[in-house]
Amino acid sequence: MSNVSVTKDAGGPESAPSDLVVLNNVNKHFGALHVLQDIDLTIASGEVVVVIGPSGSGKSTLCRTINRLETIDSGHIAIDEKPLPEEGKELAQLRADVGMVFQSFNLFAHKTVLENVMLGQLKVRRTPKQEAQDKAQALLDRVGVANQAHKYPAQLSGGQQQRVAIARALAMDPKVMLFDEPTSALDPEMINEVLEVMQQLARDGMTMVVVTHEMGFARSAANRVVFMSDGRIVEEAAPEQFFNNPRSDRAKDFLSKILQH
Numbered sequence: 001m002s003n004v005s006v007t008k009d010a011g012g013p014e015s016a017p018s019d020l021v022v023l024n025n026v027n028k029h030f031g032a033l034h035v036l037q038d039i040d041l042t043i044a045s046g047e048v049v050v051v052i053g054p055s056g057s058g059k060s061t062l063c064r065t066i067n068r069l070e071t072i073d074s075g076h077i078a079i080d081e082k083p084l085p086e087e088g089k090e091l092a093q094l095r096a097d098v099g100m101v102f103q104s105f106n107l108f109a110h111k112t113v114l115e116n117v118m119l120g121q122l123k124v125r126r127t128p129k130q131e132a133q134d135k136a137q138a139l140l141d142r143v144g145v146a147n148q149a150h151k152y153p154a155q156l157s158g159g160q161q162q163r164v165a166i167a168r169a170l171a172m173d174p175k176v177m178l179f180d181e182p183t184s185a186l187d188p189e190m191i192n193e194v195l196e197v198m199q200q201l202a203r204d205g206m207t208m209v210v211v212t213h214e215m216g217f218a219r220s221a222a223n224r225v226v227f228m229s230d231g232r233i234v235e236e237a238a239p240e241q242f243f244n245n246p247r248s249d250r251a252k253d254f255l256s257k258i259l260q261h
Contacts, residue, residue, distance in 0.1 A: 018044065018045045019042050019043070019044055019045075019081075020043055020044060020045040020047075020079065020080055020175060020176055020207050021041075021042070021043040021066060021077075021078075021079055021176055021207070021209070022041075022042050022043075022076075022077070022078045023039050023040060023041040023042075023062075023065070023066070023075065023076075023077050024040055024075055024076045024077075024078075025038055025039070025040060025074070025075040025076070026038070026039040026040075026062075026065065026072050026074070026075035026076070026077060027039075027072065027073050027074045027075055028058075028061055028065065028070060028071075028072050028073055029073055034231055035058045035061045035231050036058050036061055036062060036065070036072070036231050037058075037230075037231040037232045038075075038232070039058075039062060039075070039232075039233060040233070041062075041226065041233065041236075043176070043207065043209060044207075045175075045207055046205045046206075046207055047207055047208075047223045047224065048202045048206075048207075048208045048210065048221055048222050048223050048224075049208070049209050049210070049222065049223065049224050049225075049226055050210045050211075050212060050217065050218040050221070050222035050224070050225050050226070050239075051063065051209065051210065051211045051212075051226045051228060052211075052212065052213070052215070052218060052225060052226070052227055052228070052254075053227050053228035053229050053234075053254065054229060054254060057228040057229045057230060057231065058228050058230075058231040058232075059211040059228050060180050060181065060211055062211075062228070063178050063179075063180045063209060063211045064178075064180065065077060066079070066098060066176075066178055066209065067094060067095050067098040067100055067178060068084050068085075068091060068094065068095075069100070079094065079097065079098060079175065079176065080097075080175055092124060093124075096120065096124045096125065096172045096174070097172070097174055097175045097176075098174055098175065098176050098177075098178060099169030099170065099172060099174035099176070099177040099178065100169060100177075100178045100180070101162070101165050101166055101169055101177065101178070101179045101180070101182045102165070102180050102182070103180060103181045103182065103184050103185045104185060105153065105158070105161040105162055105164070105165045106165065107153040107161055107164060107165060107168070108153075109152065109153055109154060110152075111152070112149065112150050112151065112152055113140065113145065113148050113149050113150070113151055113152070113153065113156070113164050114133065114136050114137065114140070114149040114150060116153070116164060116168055117136035117139060117140060117164065117167050117168045117171050118132045118133055118136045118171070119168075120168065120171060120172050121135065121136070121171050121172070124172065125172065125173075132171075135171060136149075136167070136171060137149060139167040139170050139171055140164070140167050142167065142170075143163040143164070143166055143167045143170075143197050144163060144193070144197065145160050145163050145164060145167070148160055148164070157190060158185060158186045158187060158190050159186055159187075159189075159190030159191070159193045159194055162182055162183070162186065162190075162194045163193065163194060163197055165182075166182075166194075166197055166198070166201075170201075175207065176206075176207040176208070176209065177201065177206055177207065177208045177209070178208075178209050179198065179208065179209070179210040179211065179212065180211050181211050181212060181213065182194060182198070182210075182212070183195065183212065183214060184212075184213065191214065195214060195216075195217050198210070198217065198221065199217070199220065199221050202221040210222075213258075215243070215258065215259065218239055218243075219239045219240075219243055220239075222239050223238070224236055224237070224238060224239075225237060225238070225239050225242040225243075227242065227246075227248070227250075227251045227254070229250045229254070234248050234250050234251060235247055235248045235250075235251050243255065243259075
């Protein structure tokens with residue numbers, strides 16, 4: 001369903017994946033707290049990057065700067081070779097191109113599930129109503145909640161609401177999907193149903209930045225793990241390298257604590 005090309009490996013001069021998201025020397029303060037320190041990060045089209053690290057390390061702030069929910073103090077961020085816009089229509093367009101799934105589902109309580117998924121298509125993309133409805137229904141089917149289309153969010157479980165939120169983001173045909181701890185508000189038995197949808201998106205070639213504590217997802221779905229601590233990227237590596245042989249003492253300490261449980 002996504003418009004991300006998955007034919008990158010066809011060979012020839014076009015086969016190298018393009019850099020879709022580029023952060024260059026990004027800094028962010030909250031008062032005296034330096035929450036992002038000289039962040040350099042490049043994410044290729046079709047790549048799944050999982051950002052992990054202790055609480056307060058800057059992971060969610062990093063995620064939120066990519067669609068300008070948080071402004072940065074210095075540095076540069078570009079999506080598809082275009083710098084992040086400041087305000088207005090261009091910013092609305094950016095947020096349509098950069099899907100975001102939050103810890104809390106942020107669904108409109110007074111609209112049905114189907115209406116929630118249609119809304120952005122109608123208001124931002126100006127999609128004809130029937131086309132928007134057909135697409136919304138297809139996406140709800142894709143995330144496994146097609147039979148909930150005419151219910152209201154409060155009638156759904158947390159896991160179902162989060163899958164609706166994913167469908168809503170996908171409805172905009174985003175270039176990249178950001179997930180900010182999408183399972184942290186869920187009961188344990190609902191976590192897997194959301195992770196399975198995310199795993200399928202990864203297999204389908206969607207470019208994804210995922211802030212999560214779910215190490216199993218990081219191991220199985222990520223192309224690259226980015227480990228943050230104290231506002232800095234301490235280490236980045238393929239999952240197998242990172243989990244089996246982390247280079248930094250900070251990552252070794254972090255993994256020793258979380259992988260014992």
